[in-house]
Amino acid sequence: MRVISPERGHVLIVATAHDPLGANAGPMPVHRSRLMTAWPGRLADGAAWEIDFRRVPHWLVVGATRSGKSNFLAALITQLAPQPVALVGVDLKGGMELSMFEPRLSALAITRTEASSLLSALLCEADIRMQRCRAAGARSVWELPEKGRPVPIVVLIDEIAELYLSDGTRESKAEATECSAALLRLGQLGAALGIHLVVAAQRFGSELGPGVTALRAQLGGRICHRVHDGTSAEMALGDLSPDAVSVVQAITETEQGVAVVTVGGRWVRARSTVIRPDRAREMAREHADRTPRLAVLSHPHSTDSDRHE
Numbered sequence: 001m002r003v004i005s006p007e008r009g010h011v012l013i014v015a016t017a018h019d020p021l022g023a024n025a026g027p028m029p030v031h032r033s034r035l036m037t038a039w040p041g042r043l044a045d046g047a048a049w050e051i052d053f054r055r056v057p058h059w060l061v062v063g064a065t066r067s068g069k070s071n072f073l074a075a076l077i078t079q080l081a082p083q084p085v086a087l088v089g090v091d092l093k094g095g096m097e098l099s100m101f102e103p104r105l106s107a108l109a110i111t112r113t114e115a116s117s118l119l120s121a122l123l124c125e126a127d128i129r130m131q132r133c134r135a136a137g138a139r140s141v142w143e144l145p146e147k148g149r150p151v152p153i154v155v156l157i158d159e160i161a162e163l164y165l166s167d168g169t170r171e172s173k174a175e176a177t178e179c180s181a182a183l184l185r186l187g188q189l190g191a192a193l194g195i196h197l198v199v200a201a202q203r204f205g206s207e208l209g210p211g212v213t214a215l216r217a218q219l220g221g222r223i224c225h226r227v228h229d230g231t232s233a234e235m236a237l238g239d240l241s242p243d244a245v246s247v248v249q250a251i252t253e254t255e256q257g258v259a260v261v262t263v264g265g266r267w268v269r270a271r272s273t274v275i276r277p278d279r280a281r282e283m284a285r286e287h288a289d290r291t292p293r294l295a296v297l298s299h300p301h302s303t304d305s306d307r308h309e
């Protein structure tokens, strides 16, 4: 039995014989396939949870430690791996979460210096794509003829706070500022250029550094797992869906992977499919030969227009 207030002035009482988000719900059988769409789990009404990057290009994933952020990323990667999509990882916690997927990743940065050069390579790629669109009179890569269309890129960043940490030295500060500026630029330009961001964080507020609020404004899709306090929930959802802030605070510690998803002010509860590490490794190996090679990542200054394999 759930008593929630989906909007001010309304109380919704939902009684279900079987909780679609319960621990024994099992994976969602999804046999569909659509480019840049993933079905990472299920919704509270039992339907498949759909994430369509063409509709909502960038996502912010928030949650306390062990609330289910990395599992969500894994569920997303598992869904995108069979598609003609380049997956790029940034995992500054030693690569512990994303390295399982390495055979299927077009790049993986595990130090901030690597992340910084990866992000600037992606900015080069954005520039190249922008020129191509301009030359073809297209407003986005999706308007380019399918044959010459660059492969979509999804940039997955686990624990983004590590990108902004500074040990106080000038170099470290400069690197953090660079990363933050590059991310913001990718957020602003990426949607039209087929470059998408999925950013996971425990908290996502201005204490991380300047530019965070501006980046958050670009991340129109929000997924908020259990959080420690109201301010974290507020930072994740408050600007887009104020009514969801109290809903997310009702998620308990035993409901790992349960999250409130909001898009355009509407919210819904969802839970990702559990991805065990051995399954993740196996899946990444299985789809390794689909990994697009992005020339801009191996030769950062390449402008060869035929660089995608």
Ligand SMILES: Nc1ncnc2c1ncn2[C@@H]1O[C@H](COP(=O)(O)OP(=O)(O)O)[C@@H](O)[C@H]1O
Residues within 6 Å of the ligand: 063, 064, 065, 066, 067, 068, 069, 070, 071, 072, 256, 257, 258, 271, 272, 273, 274
């Ligand atoms: N959707 C889920 N359903 C059930 N258990 C989950 C789910 N997501 C995560 N968990 C459990 O919670 C643990 C922590 O999840 P994880 O994704 O590593 O959290 P975070 O990245 O937020 O620290 C996992 O080891 C797993 O056992």
Ligand SMILES: [Mg+2]
Residues within 6 Å of the ligand: 066, 069, 070, 071, 097, 158
């Ligand atoms: Mg994690």
